[in-house]
Amino acid sequence: MPVQKPTQALDALQSGNYSPVYFLHGSEPYYTTLISHHIETHALPENEKSFNQLVLYGRDTTMGEIVNQARRFPMMAARQVVIVKELQELPDLRNEAAQSLLQKYVAQPLPSTILVLCYQHKPFDKRKALYKTLEKNAVVVESKPLYDNQLPQWVEQLVKEKGHTIHPQAIHLLVESIGNRLDRLQKELDKIVINLKTTEEITVDLVQEFVGISKEYNVFELQKALTQRDILKANKIINFFASNAKDHPLIPIIAVLYQFFSRLLLVHHTTQQTEAQLAQLLGVNPYFVKDYMQAARQYKLAKVIQVISFLRIADLQAKGVAAGSMDEEAILKELIFKILH
DSSP: OOOBOHHHHHHHHHTTOOOSEEEEEESOHHHHHHHHHHHHHHSSOHHHHHHHEEEEEGGGOOHHHHHHHHHSOOSSSSOEEEEEEOGGGOTTTTOHHHHHHHHHHHHSOOTTEEEEEEEESBOOOTTSHHHHHHHHHSEEEEOOOOOGGGHHHHHHHHHHHTTOOBOHHHHHHHHHHHOSOHHHHHHHHHHHHHTOOTTOOBOHHHHHHHHOOOSSSSHHHHHHHHHTTOHHHHHHHHHHHHHTGGGSOHHHHHHHHHHHHHHHHHHHHOOOOSHHHHHHHHTSOGGGHHHHHHHHHHSOHHHHHHHHHHHHHHHHHHTTSSOTTOOHHHHHHHHHHHHHO
């Protein structure tokens, strides 16, 4: 079978189409959890689960037990479900005999069993014979982290599925504060939605209230202060970050600013001038194009190139390279001073 995208596998499951074997792997755990949870919740009616649904954990089982359970026939039901979570912690997973055992089962699975194998937090080695057998006979889904420019659309779609809309600024604040951790983004959105009225839009204020992001002191506001070259506001924000260092680690802040100034470099080099063209080029909502145009007027091309160099140096210092006696507070303050002056 061809390797499926997470959304393809979910669409098939939501249509009631189940396969005998699922192999879910990859460095992004969100879809592995989502797909396995859907099968665990919907594949069997409640009255059949006690006898015909089994959840195993890699560290507490063996390959032999997994295969034996998969070969068992359901009791007074059309099928059974066997879900193995954290397969990567299976003690004998790297044993060739154990892999061969699973290969034999996957090549001829029991039609009345749905076997779900969750190999989490990293991709499985595609060179292995076991993977090739899985790829040929099972539904294989690899979950990869989303790129930064894919996150806003993902958030917007998730909110739409929950029956709401979300303001572009609210998306930006969520993504810049949380990053590409899809499970955390979903949890924070669930927290907001629970407190919403029927058709209320998710706004920046709601994100700040329910996610616990400071209204005045966050990386989004720091970026805005830099865009406007507001020295006083920028210094207030970085002083706040310094006094709450645990909640505002340096490396993610540098990453956000690096992305902003990298996009600013594109603005200076492009001949495209309409908001729609620039939004597509930058991979942002058209709502934010005016911010980049304003920043381009404040930061000429030579300065943008210089700032990107400053950010690279700060990133190395934050990771302990050539930082000397400087701590994160000193590195951030020096970086912001260099950007603004």
